[in-house]
Amino acid sequence: MIVVMSKNAPDTDIDAVTERLKSEGFQVHISRGVERTIIGVIGERTEEVFRLASMQSVEQVVPVRRPYKLVSRDFHPEDTVVNVGPAAFGGKRVIVIAGPCAVESEDQVMQAARAVHDFGLSVLRGGAYKPRTSPYSFQGMGVDGLKILAQARERYGLMVVTEAVDRESLDHVAQWADMVQIGARNMQNFELLKAVGQIQKPVLLKRGLSATIDEWLMAAEYIAANGNRDIVLCERGIRTYETKTRNTLDLSAIPVVKQLSHLPIVIDPSHSTGQWNWVAPMARAAVAAGADGLIIEAHPNPTEALSDGPQSLNLPHLGELVSSLGLIAEAIGRTV
Amino acid sequence: MIVVMSKNAPDTDIDAVTERLKSEGFQVHISRGVERTIIGVIGERTEEVFRLASMQSVEQVVPVRRPYKLVSRDFHPEDTVVNVGPAAFGGKRVIVIAGPCAVESEDQVMQAARAVHDFGLSVLRGGAYKPRTSPYSFQGMGVDGLKILAQARERYGLMVVTEAVDRESLDHVAQWADMVQIGARNMQNFELLKAVGQIQKPVLLKRGLSATIDEWLMAAEYIAANGNRDIVLCERGIRTYETKTRNTLDLSAIPVVKQLSHLPIVIDPSHSTGQWNWVAPMARAAVAAGADGLIIEAHPNPTEALSDGPQSLNLPHLGELVSSLGLIAEAIGRTV
Amino acid sequence: MIVVMSKNAPDTDIDAVTERLKSEGFQVHISRGVERTIIGVIGERTEEVFRLASMQSVEQVVPVRRPYKLVSRDFHPEDTVVNVGPAAFGGKRVIVIAGPCAVESEDQVMQAARAVHDFGLSVLRGGAYKPRTSPYSFQGMGVDGLKILAQARERYGLMVVTEAVDRESLDHVAQWADMVQIGARNMQNFELLKAVGQIQKPVLLKRGLSATIDEWLMAAEYIAANGNRDIVLCERGIRTYETKTRNTLDLSAIPVVKQLSHLPIVIDPSHSTGQWNWVAPMARAAVAAGADGLIIEAHPNPTEALSDGPQSLNLPHLGELVSSLGLIAEAIGRTV
Amino acid sequence: MIVVMSKNAPDTDIDAVTERLKSEGFQVHISRGVERTIIGVIGERTEEVFRLASMQSVEQVVPVRRPYKLVSRDFHPEDTVVNVGPAAFGGKRVIVIAGPCAVESEDQVMQAARAVHDFGLSVLRGGAYKPRTSPYSFQGMGVDGLKILAQARERYGLMVVTEAVDRESLDHVAQWADMVQIGARNMQNFELLKAVGQIQKPVLLKRGLSATIDEWLMAAEYIAANGNRDIVLCERGIRTYETKTRNTLDLSAIPVVKQLSHLPIVIDPSHSTGQWNWVAPMARAAVAAGADGLIIEAHPNPTEALSDGPQSLNLPHLGELVSSLGLIAEAIGRTV
Structure with a gap:
């Protein structure tokens, strides 16, 4: 998952998000760009990350994995008959x-x-x-x-x-x-x-x-x-x-x-x-x-x-x- | 309901449609236009008329009444509380x-x-x-x-x-x-x-x-x-x-x-x-x-x-x- | 911009993407997740990054900035009259x-x-x-x-x-x-x-x-x-x-x-x-x-x-x- | 064209529509149904009939011909190469x-x-x-x-x-x-x-x-x-x-x-x-x-x-x- 912070988000907001993610057991990678900071979130769970969307200065939460597992080709590469x-x-x-x-x-x-x-x-x-x-x-x-x-x-x-x-x-x-x-x-x-x-x-x-x-x-x-x-x-x-x-x-x-x-x-x-x-x-x-x-x-x-x-x-x-x-x-x- | 016949539909097809409608108890008004004949169908039922859509030379069946009755304002003009x-x-x-x-x-x-x-x-x-x-x-x-x-x-x-x-x-x-x-x-x-x-x-x-x-x-x-x-x-x-x-x-x-x-x-x-x-x-x-x-x-x-x-x-x-x-x-x- | 690599993308593909980005003057932050690697791309230009979408093992290119500038509130916070x-x-x-x-x-x-x-x-x-x-x-x-x-x-x-x-x-x-x-x-x-x-x-x-x-x-x-x-x-x-x-x-x-x-x-x-x-x-x-x-x-x-x-x-x-x-x-x- | 009058439209409204159509040179066929009257309109022009849609008690104007002519198969039955x-x-x-x-x-x-x-x-x-x-x-x-x-x-x-x-x-x-x-x-x-x-x-x-x-x-x-x-x-x-x-x-x-x-x-x-x-x-x-x-x-x-x-x-x-x-x-x- 990726959390995109809004333009010029204050450090206190970025810290609040990363603290919450860490306290929920996720690993976090921070990338400070020209205008926006993005936070790479590493972990299996997704719901907890989506919930961050309503925190202060969070602009967008972007999933990088498919929401399905058993039916995905990632999980089961061969064709099912x-x-x-x-x-x-x-x-x-x-x-x-x-x-x-x-x-x-x-x-x-x-x-x-x-x-x-x-x-x-x-x-x-x-x-x-x-x-x-x-x-x-x-x-x-x-x-x-x-x-x-x-x-x-x-x-x-x-x-x-x-x-x-x-x-x-x-x-x-x-x-x-x-x-x-x-x-x-x-x-x-x-x-x-x-x-x-x-x-x-x-x-x-x-x-x-x-x-x-x-x-x-x-x-x-x-x-x-x-x-x-x-x-x-x-x-x-x-x-x-x-x-x-x-x-x-x-x-x-x-x-x-x-x-x-x-x-x-x-x-x-x-x-x-x-x-x-x-x-x-x-x-x-x-x-x-x-x-x-x-x-x-x-x-x-x-x-x-x-x-x-x-x-x-x-x-x-x-x-x-x-x-x-x-x-x-x-x-x-x-x-x- | 209105049945629109295709351009230059032969009389035999028009007759087949009107005969079928009459045999099912509908009244029928025929209007011959410049290119197309339209058939006004008078009666309460609608399913039987829609079924005509697959007959020869029928171009379109156009409903003129709402498909709902009990919830329609036609049926019950006052606001429900x-x-x-x-x-x-x-x-x-x-x-x-x-x-x-x-x-x-x-x-x-x-x-x-x-x-x-x-x-x-x-x-x-x-x-x-x-x-x-x-x-x-x-x-x-x-x-x-x-x-x-x-x-x-x-x-x-x-x-x-x-x-x-x-x-x-x-x-x-x-x-x-x-x-x-x-x-x-x-x-x-x-x-x-x-x-x-x-x-x-x-x-x-x-x-x-x-x-x-x-x-x-x-x-x-x-x-x-x-x-x-x-x-x-x-x-x-x-x-x-x-x-x-x-x-x-x-x-x-x-x-x-x-x-x-x-x-x-x-x-x-x-x-x-x-x-x-x-x-x-x-x-x-x-x-x-x-x-x-x-x-x-x-x-x-x-x-x-x-x-x-x-x-x-x-x-x-x-x-x-x-x-x-x-x-x-x-x-x-x-x-x- | 964020580049999301496909599941289990080989290192050679990840390297090819990062090398190309660097050669075009972008800074790059790499985040290796459980299944996927994501690459944070820092720089003003966006077209060059979107072009990566057709490289080997690139699953998705995600923009984090608006595509417009002069008309955006980021650029001009006050209401225009x-x-x-x-x-x-x-x-x-x-x-x-x-x-x-x-x-x-x-x-x-x-x-x-x-x-x-x-x-x-x-x-x-x-x-x-x-x-x-x-x-x-x-x-x-x-x-x-x-x-x-x-x-x-x-x-x-x-x-x-x-x-x-x-x-x-x-x-x-x-x-x-x-x-x-x-x-x-x-x-x-x-x-x-x-x-x-x-x-x-x-x-x-x-x-x-x-x-x-x-x-x-x-x-x-x-x-x-x-x-x-x-x-x-x-x-x-x-x-x-x-x-x-x-x-x-x-x-x-x-x-x-x-x-x-x-x-x-x-x-x-x-x-x-x-x-x-x-x-x-x-x-x-x-x-x-x-x-x-x-x-x-x-x-x-x-x-x-x-x-x-x-x-x-x-x-x-x-x-x-x-x-x-x-x-x-x-x-x-x-x-x- | 077909003009569908609203439920229980008064005769004066039906007359107003038919008079206007006749004055514009259309032939008119009237079909009085259980609930609604429909008016078949015969003539080449369509814009004039659509304009009736804003008259009193007109519920719907239904076209029966295609709006295009030169490119239609009705007009030119053979495939163009x-x-x-x-x-x-x-x-x-x-x-x-x-x-x-x-x-x-x-x-x-x-x-x-x-x-x-x-x-x-x-x-x-x-x-x-x-x-x-x-x-x-x-x-x-x-x-x-x-x-x-x-x-x-x-x-x-x-x-x-x-x-x-x-x-x-x-x-x-x-x-x-x-x-x-x-x-x-x-x-x-x-x-x-x-x-x-x-x-x-x-x-x-x-x-x-x-x-x-x-x-x-x-x-x-x-x-x-x-x-x-x-x-x-x-x-x-x-x-x-x-x-x-x-x-x-x-x-x-x-x-x-x-x-x-x-x-x-x-x-x-x-x-x-x-x-x-x-x-x-x-x-x-x-x-x-x-x-x-x-x-x-x-x-x-x-x-x-x-x-x-x-x-x-x-x-x-x-x-x-x-x-x-x-x-x-x-x-x-x-x-x-």
């Missing part, structure tokens, strides 16, 4: 997850699952608990939806990922599904993060709509610190001023996350663009940028979808997209 | 809530509570459950913290507002406190909103860091639709590109919310600015703009605070601020 | 500038000017050169517009502020007006900033739609470094994700700017809100927060305005607003 | 522009130019006029820099693109270069847009840091409406709250622009990421997403660069990147 049945997130193969936004009926899920299977994919998505902006919108089928997903898994040999929205739904999801999704709106629902840290299922952690990459990795750290290290990150668009797309897909997060963390990262081009015909180009871009996977909304009949129809591919379009990804993956030495 | 003991949010008096970010000890809370009382205020804040960005930061004292707050209430005759972070903490908060706070990071934790909608305590609903005003009012609608209409909105800064302040305080939300909704609105100048010496000017601005209240962090000893010290006023500064607000309030026909 | 005739921006009196968005006709300007005069104000605004988003929108009356403003100045004894959009229009504006406005879209038109730095008229420098406070002060530094120190800053709303208001008025910029700089700051509640009935509360808030002035759009007949009608006050509303500001100003020891 | 010598922007080949941020010396430019040539590329970039945030930073070599670029063009048979910052520099750039760049900070410098619209050189129009896609296309419309239709759009990152990257590269702009406009679009992965090792993945992503070109900063010695060193590739890295792009392009049926 998260296995969900046959799907190895973070391996050579780019994993494409697909399926409807919401579970609506057995028929709908089975049609989607068959297509997912036929296109050579291994992970099915579908929401049974739907966090919706409006209390008057369809809120999901709950446990009945989970059972339909489980049936699809049996019939087509697929892995299932679905969202949990609180401790109660987490219990059900952990029972019926293979991977638990934490949605963007719950990325800083710390009680839910703690709970998911205590189960033994892989987690798909979506980035919050306005979460910085550091906050996202801190959310992952919550899960890891509670015992669960099978975490896959998912970028799904961030909130910006641009309204043509539903959100702005931040593909630069791929190389940034790869540098800062050892966790795999997948991209959701459906929620971010919000329009089905923009999904394929962004999916291809994600693979080219080095994403470890994709999660794509596909529906047997998008114009009848109870949730997010406009951004859902129909099943033939899903098939075309999947087959177009192979050459891109190959171009960077991977497969789909 | 939310009573928390003697404090009437939405009345002539501007209610100033003050206290520490986190409950740390009995001594700390009692000092703060005495000051709050002595400065003529009636509502004490203090967090017992703290949603923190880092899993390694102080997470709050939990029920023990609530008990300390309740003691302070007894001793100084204050009302207490404190945050609930999930169903379990909500049960405790509802038992010990007078007003339940839903924090910014939980504004779209819909399960928590449903739960708080089912209790009989007033709610302080903070705006999410990147929530639009419409989403914020929809979150309030969740609470209202579940049965609890004693809702006070709280603007606490939104996330923007500017980093000098912790967040950007959106004071324009005051007149906007007053126009769209009948609910009272209070302002948090502490979390938004993130620096104690910017709190007073923004508090005064909030009152001048018509806020129904303020919520201000104050600590007996900010440099020792376990959370948010840099943005906390010390108690003498709190006193000075409160006394400076009276003339501002008077200038617009209110009191503090 | 900018005089525009009788109007002293930065003095005890809060200066209210008012007038139409665009000059449309002699009659329109004269009506507005008379009202401005009658309400006791001393500065008239009005655009003769209009930067418009669409090439098909009204682009302003040019020199003819400037002449109308000059007539109004003569008739009602007002000072005139109007926008220049390039060197050519600047020549005309400098000839006919008392204060030159640089608009938000030109805040980083550095050629225009240099030009306005070389004339002897006070400047009203609007903040860019997405300019940080540091970038805004750097724009002011361009003007000051070219010789003109009569600069008044103007916050007019920043671009955020919120769409209910045209932009988000960042009133926190007032205390932030006051801390960082000695320049006066005025607030534009018209462009930021984009709706006339939200102007008055935000104007009052600005005064309460410590603004040195306001700039308000007012039009004799807003529904006929060629530009920005929806956000313009009519003249009676302007009068009401001005008279409501007096008590607010008084509450903080100022006048209007 | 912009030829800069042998480089055809918008054709099958993805055009890679490369070179240093700023022209610093003959030696530096020649080294870069030789590499650009040797890697099989045909367009060299390099800034002679540098818009810099600080007045104390290197501002470019001006005409001397242009002459060096022209020498490099002669020696290596390259096309040259370089930035103009005002009318004066535009005259010089138009004389010495093959393509004129309008930088992000000047995207709404409308006087410069008009000037560049009147010359006969292709234009590379960068998107402003906080420009919406609509505003960007309107800037292109300014150029086109003034007579120059050889416009290539360039996305270079937008300003968001995320600070890990210099800006957030909005690759979704590629499919969005392709849908709305017929103009080619190139991507700048250097300015957007701000860090050289993130350039290659984003360049590959851009090609996969369908970009018509790339513009990449490369420098013979990035640690000595006078501008933007940290985001510049060295020349061997540029070569590696270019050769990695071929397979990606091939995967989507294009070449590099």
Whole structure:
């Protein structure tokens, strides 16, 4: 940590800060510049140093270490691979997850699952608990939806990922599904993060709509610190001023996350663009940028979808997209 | 609702849309323009119309009604007053809530509570459950913290507002406190909103860091639709590109919310600015703009605070601020 | 400046950085921490240090000084007062500038000017050169517009502020007006900033739609470094994700700017809100927060305005607003 | 256009709006809904309708047509190809522009130019006029820099693109270069847009840091409406709250622009990421997403660069990147 003192801070203030740091067990290096004195603080703890920000003549406290540890590449230099049945997130193969936004009926899920299977994919998505902006919108089928997903898994040999929205739904999801999704709106629902840290299922952690990459990795750290290290990150668009797309897909997060963390990262081009015909180009871009996977909304009949129809591919379009990804993956030495 | 068809949409597509709307029970008015046809849709339901967005040749679906109802001024033209003991949010008096970010000890809370009382205020804040960005930061004292707050209430005759972070903490908060706070990071934790909608305590609903005003009012609608209409909105800064302040305080939300909704609105100048010496000017601005209240962090000893010290006023500064607000309030026909 | 080396940077890399710094005339203090080495760099120049960011093992270069000098409070601790005739921006009196968005006709300007005069104000605004988003929108009356403003100045004894959009229009504006406005879209038109730095008229420098406070002060530094120190800053709303208001008025910029700089700051509640009935509360808030002035759009007949009608006050509303500001100003020891 | 009247608007207000519209020559369709009346307005002009927004009981004016015409795909359905010598922007080949941020010396430019040539590329970039945030930073070599670029063009048979910052520099750039760049900070410098619209050189129009896609296309419309239709759009990152990257590269702009406009679009992965090792993945992503070109900063010695060193590739890295792009392009049926 570095403490920057304000211009012409009196010696008494500089002394007060260094005394307090020493009394708390830190080592201190003082550098007197032309206008400002800076204090290098050596020690493991950070909260105590940040607290100095409200002392007299302290202008700024600058961290020099990442706030996360378990999920950082500093701590764990090799790439982590998260296995969900046959799907190895973070391996050579780019994993494409697909399926409807919401579970609506057995028929709908089975049609989607068959297509997912036929296109050579291994992970099915579908929401049974739907966090919706409006209390008057369809809120999901709950446990009945989970059972339909489980049936699809049996019939087509697929892995299932679905969202949990609180401790109660987490219990059900952990029972019926293979991977638990934490949605963007719950990325800083710390009680839910703690709970998911205590189960033994892989987690798909979506980035919050306005979460910085550091906050996202801190959310992952919550899960890891509670015992669960099978975490896959998912970028799904961030909130910006641009309204043509539903959100702005931040593909630069791929190389940034790869540098800062050892966790795999997948991209959701459906929620971010919000329009089905923009999904394929962004999916291809994600693979080219080095994403470890994709999660794509596909529906047997998008114009009848109870949730997010406009951004859902129909099943033939899903098939075309999947087959177009192979050459891109190959171009960077991977497969789909 | 209005459906805008794309340029030169063929009649078959226009017919398909109008047929579908009619079959779902809507009345339809067609307006053929120079380049585009627009379809006025008359009916109460909106989801069905939005679903048309993925039909052939549909360019845009434009809502003409607000997505919220119970919290809208259209539905309830008079201002709502939310009573928390003697404090009437939405009345002539501007209610100033003050206290520490986190409950740390009995001594700390009692000092703060005495000051709050002595400065003529009636509502004490203090967090017992703290949603923190880092899993390694102080997470709050939990029920023990609530008990300390309740003691302070007894001793100084204050009302207490404190945050609930999930169903379990909500049960405790509802038992010990007078007003339940839903924090910014939980504004779209819909399960928590449903739960708080089912209790009989007033709610302080903070705006999410990147929530639009419409989403914020929809979150309030969740609470209202579940049965609890004693809702006070709280603007606490939104996330923007500017980093000098912790967040950007959106004071324009005051007149906007007053126009769209009948609910009272209070302002948090502490979390938004993130620096104690910017709190007073923004508090005064909030009152001048018509806020129904303020919520201000104050600590007996900010440099020792376990959370948010840099943005906390010390108690003498709190006193000075409160006394400076009276003339501002008077200038617009209110009191503090 | 501080150079933070990456974790476990080899000594050869640390040596390479320190050698380069020394060879460029900097003094260097090295602080070896638990994981990282930090290098304190002492010297006046900053560009050379930033350039190190691309050297091997350099993780971050952290500035400890402001990038601006002439406009910083460090350099010039006392408040600057900018005089525009009788109007002293930065003095005890809060200066209210008012007038139409665009000059449309002699009659329109004269009506507005008379009202401005009658309400006791001393500065008239009005655009003769209009930067418009669409090439098909009204682009302003040019020199003819400037002449109308000059007539109004003569008739009602007002000072005139109007926008220049390039060197050519600047020549005309400098000839006919008392204060030159640089608009938000030109805040980083550095050629225009240099030009306005070389004339002897006070400047009203609007903040860019997405300019940080540091970038805004750097724009002011361009003007000051070219010789003109009569600069008044103007916050007019920043671009955020919120769409209910045209932009988000960042009133926190007032205390932030006051801390960082000695320049006066005025607030534009018209462009930021984009709706006339939200102007008055935000104007009052600005005064309460410590603004040195306001700039308000007012039009004799807003529904006929060629530009920005929806956000313009009519003249009676302007009068009401001005008279409501007096008590607010008084509450903080100022006048209007 | 659609005019939405407020809830329960009285007939007199509805009549006032329709009368005014009719008197201005519009046709009007009235649709009376459950709560609100909407008025469909048929006619070519839009400004007159927007002006209604300040009339009594008008809640909202909703445009149904794009604000731009010449650059819209509605107006010109086929893709436009912009030829800069042998480089055809918008054709099958993805055009890679490369070179240093700023022209610093003959030696530096020649080294870069030789590499650009040797890697099989045909367009060299390099800034002679540098818009810099600080007045104390290197501002470019001006005409001397242009002459060096022209020498490099002669020696290596390259096309040259370089930035103009005002009318004066535009005259010089138009004389010495093959393509004129309008930088992000000047995207709404409308006087410069008009000037560049009147010359006969292709234009590379960068998107402003906080420009919406609509505003960007309107800037292109300014150029086109003034007579120059050889416009290539360039996305270079937008300003968001995320600070890990210099800006957030909005690759979704590629499919969005392709849908709305017929103009080619190139991507700048250097300015957007701000860090050289993130350039290659984003360049590959851009090609996969369908970009018509790339513009990449490369420098013979990035640690000595006078501008933007940290985001510049060295020349061997540029070569590696270019050769990695071929397979990606091939995967989507294009070449590099």
